[in-house]
Amino acid sequence: MKTQMETDLRLESSLWVGNKRYLAVLTGWHLKWTEADKKNRDKKTVSVPVAEVVGVEEGRVEVLPHKSVEDTDRDFTVFYVKRSNSRTSSGLLWRLGRTQFTCPSRVLRDQWTKHLRTALKTHSPLRPHRLLVFINPFGGKKKGRQIYHSLVAPVFELAGISSHVLVTERANQARDHLLKKDLTGFDGVVCVGGDGMFSEVLQGVIGRTQQEAGLCENDPAVALQPCPLHIGIIPAGSTDCVCYATVGVIDPVTSALHVVIGDSQPLDVCSVHHGPGQVRYSVSLVGYGFYGDVLAESEKHRWMGPFRYDYSGAVVFLSNRSYRGTVQYLPADPLMSSPRDKTRCLSGCGVCAKSTERLFTNSSDSGSLYSSNSGPFSNGSEDEWVSVDGRFKSVSLTCMSSSCAKSPLGLSPSAHLADGTGDLILVWDTNPLGFLAFLYRHTTDQDQFDLPFVEVHRVKAVRFALAGGGEEAEDSEGLRGAVDGGDGAYVENGSIAGSQQHLAAGANGQTMTCEDKTTSPFTCGLCCRKAPAVSVWNCDGEILPSPEICCRIHGQLVRLYARGIEDGTFLEDCTEEREECNRTCR
Numbered sequence: 001m002k003t004q005m006e007t008d009l010r011l012e013s014s015l016w017v018g019n020k021r022y023l024a025v026l027t028g029w030h031l032k033w034t035e036a037d038k039k040n041r042d043k044k045t046v047s048v049p050v051a052e053v054v055g056v057e058e059g060r061v062e063v064l065p066h067k068s069v070e071d072t073d074r075d076f077t078v079f080y081v082k083r084s085n086s087r088t089s090s091g092l093l094w095r096l097g098r099t100q101f102t103c104p105s106r107v108l109r110d111q112w113t114k115h116l117r118t119a120l121k122t123h124s125p126l127r128p129h130r131l132l133v134f135i136n137p138f139g140g141k142k143k144g145r146q147i148y149h150s151l152v153a154p155v156f157e158l159a160g161i162s163s164h165v166l167v168t169e170r171a172n173q174a175r176d177h178l179l180k181k182d183l184t185g186f187d188g189v190v191c192v193g194g195d196g197m198f199s200e201v202l203q204g205v206i207g208r209t210q211q212e213a214g215l216c217e218n219d220p221a222v223a224l225q226p227c228p229l230h231i232g233i234i235p236a237g238s239t240d241c242v243c244y245a246t247v248g249v250i251d252p253v254t255s256a257l258h259v260v261i262g263d264s265q266p267l268d269v270c271s272v273h274h275g276p277g278q279v280r281y282s283v284s285l286v287g288y289g290f291y292g293d294v295l296a297e298s299e300k301h302r303w304m305g306p307f308r309y310d311y312s313g314a315v316v317f318l319s320n321r322s323y324r325g326t327v328q329y330l331p332a333d334p335l336m337s338s339p340r341d342k343t344r345c346l347s348g349c350g351v352c353a354k355s356t357e358r359l360f361t362n363s364s365d366s367g368s369l370y371s372s373n374s375g376p377f378s379n380g381s382e383d384e385w386v387s388v389d390g391r392f393k394s395v396s397l398t399c400m401s402s403s404c405a406k407s408p409l410g411l412s413p414s415a416h417l418a419d420g421t422g423d424l425i426l427v428w429d430t431n432p433l434g435f436l437a438f439l440y441r442h443t444t445d446q447d448q449f450d451l452p453f454v455e456v457h458r459v460k461a462v463r464f465a466l467a468g469g470g471e472e473a474e475d476s477e478g479l480r481g482a483v484d485g486g487d488g489a490y491v492e493n494g495s496i497a498g499s500q501q502h503l504a505a506g507a508n509g510q511t512m513t514c515e516d517k518t519t520s521p522f523t524c525g526l527c528c529r530k531a532p533a534v535s536v537w538n539c540d541g542e543i544l545p546s547p548e549i550c551c552r553i554h555g556q557l558v559r560l561y562a563r564g565i566e567d568g569t570f571l572e573d574c575t576e577e578r579e580e581c582n583r584t585c586r
C-alpha cells in the first residue's frame with residue numbers, strides 16, 4: 001500500500017537522455033528511468049534509491065574533475081551513487097553517477113527538481129549540512145590536502161554541505177579542538193588522514209560528549225554516553241584500517257559519498273584504562289607484544305612513509321620476542337555469535353541489529369558491567385572472569401575485523417562492528433616458523449586461529465598485568481633499573497623516538513636503561529644479553545605509556561558516515577532489478 005507521502009511525491013514523465021526517450025518515474029523511494037522506444041525484452045531500467053541521490057542541479061552540469069554548468073532551461077542533472085563493477089578489494093567502489101535529463105518544458109523541469117529535492121529531504125534525515133573537517137597534511141604519503149580539495153570538496157559542495165576546514169599544524173590539535181571549541185551547528189566531523197588521525201577525532205568526540213553529559217570517562221564502571229556527532233573518514237594514511245573495515249575499500253570518493261548521503265554505521269569502542277585517570281579509546285587494534293613492538297619500531301622510521309610498517313615488521317619478527325603476562329577476560333554470550341563461526345559482518349548485519357536492541361535495553365551489557373563502587377579489577381561479577389597466565393608472542397583485542405590492505409579479512413574476520421563485543425586473540429610463545437605461518441595467514445583466506453598456539457575469545461572486557469608483578473622485567477640481565485617517574489616501556493628518554501639511549505619498562509612505572517646504549521630497543525634485542533621483558537601496547541597506532549591496562553567494550557558508542565562492507569557478489573550475478581534485490585542492490 002502506498003503512503004500519502006509516496007503519492008504526493010510521485011512524478012511520471014517522458015524525458016530525454018541524450019537522443020533517447022525514457023519513461024522517468026519518481027516514487028517515494030526510487031528514481032527510475034526506462035527506455036521508451038524498445039521492445040519489452042530489451043528494455044533496461046536504471047533505478048536509483050532516493051537515499052543515494054547526491055544532488056540535483058538545473059542545467060547540464062559536470063562536477064569532476066572540474067565543475068561546468070550549461071544553463072539551459074529544460075535540462076536538469078541528477079548526481080547519484082553508482083557502484084563500480086571492478087572488484088579489487090572486499091567492498092564496492094562507489095563513483096559519482098551523473099545523468100542529464102531534458103524535459104519538454106521548463107515548467108516540467110522545475111517540477112522534477114522540486115520533487116527530487118523534497119524527496120531527498122524526506123528520505124535522508126541524517127544528511128549533513130555542516131561539517132568540521134580536519135586534514136593531517138603529514139599522514140600516509142602526505143597527500144591529505146590534495147585528496148580533500150580535488151576529490152572530496154567538489155562532492156561536498158554538490159551536496160550543498162558547508163565545510164569548515166582545518167589543516168592541522170601539530171599532533172592532537174584536532175582532539176583539543178573537539179574538546180574545547182564551540183561545536184554548535186556541526187552535524188559531523190570528518191578526518192582526512194589515517195588511523196592515528198581518526199583516533200584523535202575519536203578521543204575528542206567521545207571526551208566532549210562525556211564532558212557535556214557530566215560523566216567521568218576515566219572510570220571504567222561508567223556507562224558512557226553515545227556520541228551525537230557522526231564521524232567521517234577520508235582515507236589518507238598508512239594503514240587506514242578503520243576505513244577499510246567499515247567501507248571495504250580505501251577510496252576517498254567512496255568515503256565522501258557515504259558522508260554526503262548521511263550513511264550511519266554504529267561502532268563499538270574499547271575504552272583502555274592505562275593508569276589512574278588515564279583513558280584512550282580504540283576501535284581497531286589494542287595489541288601487546290608483536291604489534292606494540294612493530295609500532296614502537298616504526299615510529300623511528302616515519303620518513304619511510306607507509307613502508308615503515310613492513311620494515312619494522314621484519315625487524316621485530318627477526319628479534320623473536322615473547323612476553324610474560326596475565327590476561328583476564330570477561331566472555332561475551334556464546335549464544336549470540338563466535339569469532340570462529342565463519343560469518344562476516346556485512347552491511348545490514350543481523351547480529352549487530354539484534355545487539356542494538358540488547359545493548360540499549362539490557363543494563364547488564366551496559367552500565368552494570370563494573371559496579372560503580374569498586375575498581376575495574378574487582379567487581380560484582382568477578383567469578384565470570386577467565387584468567388590466563390603465560391608467555392605470549394602477542395595479545396590483541398579488536399572491536400572489529402581490523403581488515404586492511406595487508407590483511408583483507410583482518411585480525412579477526414568474523415568480528416562485528418556493532419555487537420558490543422571485541423575479539424581477544426592470544427598467540428602463545430612459539431617458534432619463529434610457527435609465528436610466521438600465523439602472520440602469513442592474515443594475508444590469505446586461511447584460518448589464522450586454526451593453529452595450536454593460537455586462541456580467540458569473544459569478550460566484553462579484558463585486563464592485562466605483568467606476570468609476577470613485573471619481577472621478570474626487573475631481573476633482566478643487560479638492563480639496569482632507573483626510576484623515571486612513571487613513564488612506560490620503550491620510552492626513549494621520556495619520548496618515544498629520537499634519542500640514542502633507550503629505556504625499557506619495568507614494573508610499577510620503573511624503567512630500565514639499556515647498558516649497550518644502542519639506538520633502538522629492537523636492534524638492541526639482537527645484541528643485549530637478554531631481550532626486554534616488557535612490550536608496549538599499540539592502541540590504534542598510539543603507544544600507551546603503561547603495560548598494565550584494563551579494557552571495556554562500549555557497544556555502539558560512536559557512529560560513522562558508513563554502512564559496513566557491501567557484499568558485491570550479488571551485484572555481479574544479480575538478475576533482479578535493483579529495487580527487487582534485498583541484499584546489496586537495495
Ligand SMILES: CCCCCCCCCCCCC/C=C/[C@@H](O)[C@H](COP(=O)(O)O)NC(=O)CCCCC
Pocket residue numbers: 194195196197237238239240241284285291294295309310313402404406407410411436439440442443538539540541542
Ligand atoms: C608475512 C606477512 C605478514 C603480514 C602481517 C599482516 C598483519 C596485518 C594486520 C594489521 C592489523 C592492523 C590494525 C590497525 C592498526 C593501525 O591502527 C595502526 C596505525 O595505523 P596508521 O595510523 O594508519 O599508521 N597500524 C599499525 O599498527 C600497523 C601494524 C602493521 C603490522 C605489520
Ligand SMILES: Nc1ncnc2c1ncn2[C@@H]1O[C@H](COP(=O)(O)OP(=O)(O)O)[C@@H](O)[C@H]1O
Pocket residue numbers: 135136137138139140141167168169170171172192193194195196197198200236237238239240541
Ligand atoms: N600537523 C601534524 N603534525 C604532526 N603530527 C600530526 C599532525 N596532524 C596530526 N598528526 C598526528 O600524526 C599521527 C599520524 O597520523 P595519520 O593521519 O594517522 O597518518 P599515518 O596513517 O601515516 O600514521 C597521528 O597520531 C596524529 O595525531
Ligand SMILES: [Ca+2]
Pocket residue numbers: 268398399400415416417418419420421422
Ligand atoms: Ca564488535
